[in-house]
Amino acid sequence: MIGKKLTTEEVIKEIEKDLVFYKESGGGVTFSGGEPLGQSEFLEGLLSGCRKKKIHTAVDTSGYISWEILNKISPKVDLFLYDLKLMDNERHKKYTGEFNELILENLKKLSSIHNNILVRFPVIPGINDDYQNIKEIGKFLSSLKITQVSLLPYHYIGIDKYRRLGMTYRLAGIQSPSEERLSEISVILSKFNLNVKLRG
Amino acid sequence: MNERVKKLRQESLNTQPYISIQRASLVTEAYKKYEGTVSIPVLRALAFEHLMENKNICIGEGELIVGERGELPQATPTFPELCCHSLEDLELINNRKKISFKVNQEIKEIQKEKIIPYWKNRSIRSRIFKEMTPEWKECYTAGIFTEFMEQRAPGHTVADDKIYYKGFSNFIQDIEKSIQNIDYLNDFEAYDKQEELKAMLICAKAIIRFAERYAEKALEMAEGEKNPRRKKELKKIAEVCLYVPAHPPRNFWEALQMYWFVHIGVIGELNTWDSFNPGRLDQHLYPFYKKGLEEETLTWEKAKELLECFWIKFNNQPAPPKVGVTLAESGTYTDFANINTGGLKVDGSDGVNDLTYLILDVIDEMRLLQPSTNIQLSKKSPDRFLKRAGEIIRKGWGQPSVFNAEEVIEEMLRQGKSLEDARCGGTSGCVETGAFGKESYILTGYFNLVKVLEITLNNGIDPQTGKKIGMESGELIQFNSFKELLAAFKRQLHYFIDIKIRGNNIIERLYAIHIPAPFLSIIISDCIEKGKDYNAGGARYNTDYIQGVGIGTITDSLSAIKYHVFDQKNINMKKLKEVLKNNFVGHEEVRQLFLNKTPRYGNDDDYADDIMKLVFNAFYKEVNGRKNTKGGVYRINMLPTTCHIYFGSVVGATPDGRREEQPLSEGISPVQGADRLGPTAVIKSAAKMDQVKTGGTLLNQKFTPQLLEGEKGIDSLAHLIKAYFKLGGHHIQFNVISADTLRAAQKEPEKYRNLIVRVAGYSDYFNNLSKTLQDEIISRTEHQSC
Numbered sequence: 001m002i003g004k005k006l007t008t009e010e011v012i013k014e015i016e017k018d019l020v021f022y023k024e025s026g027g028g029v030t031f032s033g034g035e036p037l038g039q040s041e042f043l044e045g046l047l048s049g050c051r052k053k054k055i056h057t058a059v060d061t062s063g064y065i066s067w068e069i070l071n072k073i074s075p076k077v078d079l080f081l082y083d084l085k086l087m088d089n090e091r092h093k094k095y096t097g098e099f100n101e102l103i104l105e106n107l108k109k110l111s112s113i114h115n116n117i118l119v120r121f122p123v124i125p126g127i128n129d130d131y132q133n134i135k136e137i138g139k140f141l142s143s144l145k146i147t148q149v150s151l152l153p154y155h156y157i158g159i160d161k162y163r164r165l166g167m168t169y170r171l172a173g174i175q176s177p178s179e180e181r182l183s184e185i186s187v188i189l190s191k192f193n194l195n196v197k198l199r200g
Numbered sequence: 201m202n203e204r205v206k207k208l209r210q211e212s213l214n215t216q217p218y219i220s221i222q223r224a225s226l227v228t229e230a231y232k233k234y235e236g237t238v239s240i241p242v243l244r245a246l247a248f249e250h251l252m253e254n255k256n257i258c259i260g261e262g263e264l265i266v267g268e269r270g271e272l273p274q275a276t277p278t279f280p281e282l283c284c285h286s287l288e289d290l291e292l293i294n295n296r297k298k299i300s301f302k303v304n305q306e307i308k309e310i311q312k313e314k315i316i317p318y319w320k321n322r323s324i325r326s327r328i329f330k331e332m333t334p335e336w337k338e339c340y341t342a343g344i345f346t347e348f349m350e351q352r353a354p355g356h357t358v359a360d361d362k363i364y365y366k367g368f369s370n371f372i373q374d375i376e377k378s379i380q381n382i383d384y385l386n387d388f389e390a391y392d393k394q395e396e397l398k399a400m401l402i403c404a405k406a407i408i409r410f411a412e413r414y415a416e417k418a419l420e421m422a423e424g425e426k427n428p429r430r431k432k433e434l435k436k437i438a439e440v441c442l443y444v445p446a447h448p449p450r451n452f453w454e455a456l457q458m459y460w461f462v463h464i465g466v467i468g469e470l471n472t473w474d475s476f477n478p479g480r481l482d483q484h485l486y487p488f489y490k491k492g493l494e495e496e497t498l499t500w501e502k503a504k505e506l507l508e509c510f511w512i513k514f515n516n517q518p519a520p521p522k523v524g525v526t527l528a529e530s531g532t533y534t535d536f537a538n539i540n541t542g543g544l545k546v547d548g549s550d551g552v553n554d555l556t557y558l559i560l561d562v563i564d565e566m567r568l569l570q571p572s573t574n575i576q577l578s579k580k581s582p583d584r585f586l587k588r589a590g591e592i593i594r595k596g597w598g599q600p601s602v603f604n605a606e607e608v609i610e611e612m613l614r615q616g617k618s619l620e621d622a623r624c625g626g627t628s629g630c631v632e633t634g635a636f637g638k639e640s641y642i643l644t645g646y647f648n649l650v651k652v653l654e655i656t657l658n659n660g661i662d663p664q665t666g667k668k669i670g671m672e673s674g675e676l677i678q679f680n681s682f683k684e685l686l687a688a689f690k691r692q693l694h695y696f697i698d699i700k701i702r703g704n705n706i707i708e709r710l711y712a713i714h715i716p717a718p719f720l721s722i723i724i725s726d727c728i729e730k731g732k733d734y735n736a737g738g739a740r741y742n743t744d745y746i747q748g749v750g751i752g753t754i755t756d757s758l759s760a761i762k763y764h765v766f767d768q769k770n771i772n773m774k775k776l777k778e779v780l781k782n783n784f785v786g787h788e789e790v791r792q793l794f795l796n797k798t799p800r801y802g803n804d805d806d807y808a809d810d811i812m813k814l815v816f817n818a819f820y821k822e823v824n825g826r827k828n829t830k831g832g833v834y835r836i837n838m839l840p841t842t843c844h845i846y847f848g849s850v851v852g853a854t855p856d857g858r859r860e861e862q863p864l865s866e867g868i869s870p871v872q873g874a875d876r877l878g879p880t881a882v883i884k885s886a887a888k889m890d891q892v893k894t895g896g897t898l899l900n901q902k903f904t905p906q907l908l909e910g911e912k913g914i915d916s917l918a919h920l921i922k923a924y925f926k927l928g929g930h931h932i933q934f935n936v937i938s939a940d941t942l943r944a945a946q947k948e949p950e951k952y953r954n955l956i957v958r959v960a961g962y963s964d965y966f967n968n969l970s971k972t973l974q975d976e977i978i979s980r981t982e983h984q985s986c
Contacts, residue, residue: 017804020926021880025919160970 008045015046016053028056028078037065040073047076060120063103063110070106071113080117082107086128087136095127104140111144119146123177123185124154134185138192148195151185153177201565204262205508209515209566211260212273217518217533218302219293220270221310223277223468226251228318231281241399241716241733248403248469248719252410255468257417259437262430264509265456266414266437267464273516276301279471281715283351284319284326285523287312293521299531301521325350327710336703338669340525342662343850344652345645345700345746346843348473349707351526353715354735355472357724358479358628360637363462364455364488367447368404374728375400382731393731396738399718400728407465407719408446415441452488452498456510459484462723463513467535469719471520473643474629475535476720477571479636482541482556483624489555500558507562514571528846534569540626542585543576543605548623550580557588563599564592576626577925578605583918590917594908596936603627604925610892611930615835617741630839631896631931632745638725639741640734640830641895644704646843649819650750650851650864652696653757656689663781663852671695677773682762690818697822700746701834708744708829712736742832745895748819749840749847752865755801755812756856756874760794762811776855783853783860795857795950802870803877804884813888820893838868838889838897867898873953876965879920887927894930902935904942904957904977942966942978 006014015029022028029050036043036059043059050057058079063070074080084107085100086092092100111117119141123129141149153176162169182198189196201209230250234243256271270277278285285293287308294303320326328350332340339345348354379397384390415438422434436453443450444458459478466476478484492498518533541559543551563573575589589600603626611633612622625635634641652670655662660670673688712735720734721727727738764770771779771790784791799807819836826834840847848863856871858864865871868886875882879901891897901920908917917934924932937955945952945966955966957977966974 017884018880020884020923021919024923024926025916027919157973160973163970 008042008049011046012049012053015050015055019053019055022055026056028058030058030060030081032060032081035062035065037061037069037073040065040069044073044076047073051076063106064098065102065106067106067109070110074110074114077114078116080110080114082110082117082119084119084121084137084141087133087140091128091133108144111146115145115147117146118148118150120150120152122152122154123182124171125174125177125181127171127174129177129181129185131188134188138189138194141189141194142192146194148197149189151182151189151196151198153182153199201508202505204264205505205512208260208262208509208512209568212512212515212568215274216302217274217276217300218304219290219307219521220272220275220277221307221315222255222271223251223269224280224315225310226254227279227281228314232318239395239399240714241396241718242402244469244716245399245402245406245718248465249406249409251468252406252465253413255410257413259414259417259421259434264433264437264453264506265460265513266418266441267460267513269464269467269517274518276518276520277468278315278520279353280315280319280323282324282353282471283523284316284323285311285521286316289521289523292523299521299527299533301518324353324710324715327714328707331706331710332703333699335669335699338667339696339699342651342665342667342669343648343847344655344669344696345647346525346846347645347703347707348526348643349711351471351522351524352473352520353470353717354640354642354708354711355466355470355474355476355720356629356632356634356642357472357474357640357720357734357739358477358626358634358636359459359462359723360479360624360725361484362637362725363445363448363458363723364484365448367449367458368408368445368722369447371722371728372401372404375404375722378728378731389731396716396718396721396733396736397728397731399716400722403465403469403719404722407461410465411441411445411461415439449488452485452492452503453506455485455488456506460510460513465719466723467517470715470717472717472720473536474632475514475517475519475537475570477537477539477628479628480540480543480551480624480626482553482559483543483545483551486553486555489558503555504558504562507559508566511562511566511568511571515568517570525846528843528849531842534572536629537571538628538630539571539573540603540628541573541575541600542578542581543626544578544580544609544623546620546623550578550582551576552581552585556585560588560592560600564595567597573600574603574627575600576603576605576608577921581605586918586921587914590908590914593917593934594905594913594936596905596938598933598935601631601931601933602921603631603931604929607891607925607928607930608633611895614892615741615743615895621740627896627931630841631898632837632839633895633930634743635741637723638739639743640724640737640739640832641741641743641745643745643747643837644707645700646747646749646840646847647697647700647819648750648847648851648864649748649754649815650757650854651847652692653689653754654851654854656685656692657777657780660692664850676777679773682758682766685761686758686814686818689815690822693818693822697746701826704744705829708735712829737830737832739830742828742830743895744828744830744832744834745837746823746834747837747839747843748816749843750864751812751815751838751868751889752801752871752874753848753854753856753858754815755808756798756865756871757854757858758811758815759800759808760798760855760857763798763807764793780853780855784857791857794855798856800856800871800874802875802882802885804881809885809888812885813890816889824893835895836893837895840864840866840898867900869898869900872951876953878956880923883920883924883927883929887924887929891928891930897930899924899929899932900935901932902937902941902955904937907956908936939978942974946971946974946978 056078059077060081062083186196227247230247234246290303293301382390418434418438425431440457444454445461449455449458519535541556545551609622621635655670660672673691679685716733726740732738779787779790799805801808823836844864844866849861852860949967957966
């Protein structure tokens with residue numbers, strides 16, 4: 001689908017082709033990006049279309065978006081996949097280019113109006129896998145109502161794509177986290193009464 | 201597996217197949233003695249009797265289930281009455297790199313002195329080629345179709361449950377009753393029936409005698425046996441062989457040995473296509489298994505050991521050596537015995553039982569080429585059944601394949617079979633639907649759909665030879681619409697199917713008259729009641745198949761013409777002809793256009809899939825319902841075995857971008873590399889074919905081991921299978937890719953465009969990955985699959 005313009009109807013038609021598989025596996029559609037909420041009106045149309053056809057929807061978001069949009073779209077979404085990377089505001093700014101206040105605020109509000117949020121924590125060695133950050137995440141999430149926390153181990157598969165696109169890959173040299181480290185993180189987060197899942 | 205099984209299995213795997221001349225010699229002796237003095241069915245029976253009375257009796261060390269087709273494991277007899285090998289053939293069979301059989305000097309001598317002089321002009325193969333018309337021969341040579349019966353006999357049938365409640369002494373009574381019922385006054389076929397039934401009687405007695413000889417041998421060996429444990433086993437073997445096949449089996453061991461004698465009888469009488477098999481094994485054996493466990497005369501371990509010994513027996517009997525086109529279409533030692541598990545019972549309830557799981561364990565442990573195995577998955581099957589099968593599938597050696605039980609039953613109902621007969625049937629060979637024990641469902645030949653298109657594009661001329669072998673259906677440049685082209689294709693199709701069936705009508709009668717199969721006829725309903733041979737229409741149902749090959753290639757080719765010539769006008773017919781004629785040399789840009797900018801089958805794109813349906817329906821309408829010589833009708837199948845490679849070798853460049861001599865698409869799978877949207881899109885496309893109209897379709901899917909890892913991998917596999925079956929799919933099988941394949945994909949990415957690999961937490965097309973990452977995945981795959 002790279003580089004193709006489609007109308008809402010066309011996308012719905014494409015989604016519907018796989019109806020039999022959603023039914024068989026209990027699956028559905030995931031809207032991801034970039035940032036799908038960046039095209040919120042288009043997304044809203046698609047979500048409404050899916051709801052009409054009783055297709056399960058998930059929206060994968062960074063949370064860096066205005067609350068109005070999130071609030072408006074929330075009733076039409078079955079599941080949110082919400083990324084959470086760093087609790088420290090300065091470090092967040094350093095690695096992502098933006099502060100995290102809006103992201104944290106949105107998650108807080110969203111969890112009070114939506115009951116199926118899966119928080120995704122990409123574990124990047126040396127950047128956000130330190131005890132401090134993990135503890136902060138645990139503390140923050142334990143005060144909210146969320147369904148699950150998923151640990152996504154960092155991988156460097158993207159290197160090739162960056163190379164193909166002639167872009168510099170700025171995380172070069174970072175390895176995937178070890179299985180031991182992942183299970184340690186899982187243990188720490190579980191202590192905050194969170195439902196933690198590896199790669200889930 | 202225990203030590204005994206391990207040893208027997210290793211012997212089976214380590215022994216190089218070789219030619220045995222014993223059968224050919226004995227059959228020739230019998231023919232020389234009796235030919236001209238008795239009717240042909242009786243002659244065939246006397247030859248069978250002579251064989252059963254004199255062939256070598258072999259009980260291998262440690263064996264529990266006994267009987268070989270040749271004198272020893274992997275000794276492979278020839279069938280000169282079907283195909284009389286020349287000395288050059290034997291040389292070739294001995295020397296060829298793949299599928300070779302060792303032939304020693306003595307055998308060559310006997311072949312030269314005894315076999316060839318008698319059979320050279322009498323073999324069915326020579327009779328067939330003598331009787332076929334020049335048109336038929338031209339089509340055969342050009343690769344329009346193959347002919348199954350030119351080297352092997354009609355078979356394509358499978359045992360049902362009758363041999364577990366009837367022994368051959370019971371069959372003898374049935375045959376005698378049928379003889380008594382012959383109405384010599386009003387039935388003008390009375391004599392034919394009498395001779396056929398007399399032949400069946402001789403065969404029934406001969407198989408009992410054969411078993412007695414095994415009993416005698418076992419007792420003799422027991423006498424000299426020092427090891428008390430083996431001595432006891434040999435005595436037990438003698439006891440079993442004295443009871444079955446004369447009487448219905450009383451226990452698990454006897455049930456297996458009963459079947460095995462029948463098997464040896466069928467594949468010794470003739471070299472039948474698809475070696476015969478016990479069919480719904482878990483259904484047939486379950487009562488014996490249950491009773492044994494209840495009465496404490498059998499244990500799970502003993503049942504497993506017996507089953508494993510039974511499994512090895514299949515692997516000891518390679519398919520007799522083929523030559524010529526038949527070798528090209530089906531070059532394998534595999535004799536296509538295909539055991540069914542699961543499915544439905546006669547009352548419509550779930551057929552999966554404890555023995556089903558034991559059989560799956562055996563499949564998992566044995567990992568043998570033969571017997572092949574499948575599961576019949578129904579809506580009523582427990583999840584555990586598919587899950588256990590999935591665990592074996594992901595190990596990557598291709599077994600078991602998966603069938604849609606409800607679809608298979610619906611296919612049979614559509615063909616007019618009774619509900620009970622349909623439910624007791626299943627699939628055999630590769631994917632062929634049949635009413636086990638009651639139907640002769642003969643594959644008569646593969647049919648090259650793509651070659652017919654090539655000839656249509658050349659107005660009846662085969663561009664490979666310049667010969668006119670088709671009809672004049674119009675010059676390509678004069679077609680003004682896709683519809684006109686399709687109409688021309690249909691006319692050619694009609695012309696070639698007529699030629700094929702005209703040939704079949706003669707070949708079937710050659711078999712009915714000259715090569716009846718009275719032994720096989722005993723166990724297939726309703727040959728005894730009708731007094732008619734299996735090869736002459738004695739079975740309850742008589743279906744002939746023509747198997748369409750290359751649906752993916754022809755669909756994409758027609759799609760390219762429709763899209764680029766008629767719709768988009770990117771290229772005209774004149775240029776198209778030139779490009780194809782030059783095998784795309786100097787026209788790479790056109791080839792790339794066809795390959796990459798054409799709606800293609802396998803992507804859930806109606807543009808292409810509708811064309812697939814047009815071709816499929818044209819083939820179906822042309823063949824389905826035509827009458828055959830046995831009182832039955834023709835149906836279609838969509839399966840290739842390995843014929844898509846041979847058929848590809850005789851077809852020039854095609855508008856789907858395929859270069860000359862390259863393989864055609866296989867089964868109902870898309871053209872290699874044409875499907876780019878993953879397995880779900882393939883399944884959606886394939887399911888648009890109305891598969892109920894067939895007697896079997898074959899869909900192959902390729903995965904790497906990582907994709908099927910863990911619980912989640914098995915679940916995904918199950919969901920994919922169930923979704924396909926919900927849409928009406930007949931069969932699906934999975935190839936789990938080896939590191940070698942990945943290496944090949946690295947070298948020729950174009951051919952492997954659809955190859956999906958599990959990268960990290962996600963999957964990607966192998967071609968999309970950098971060399972480094974590809975290398976990493978190759979090493980990972982290598983590591984995991986060993």
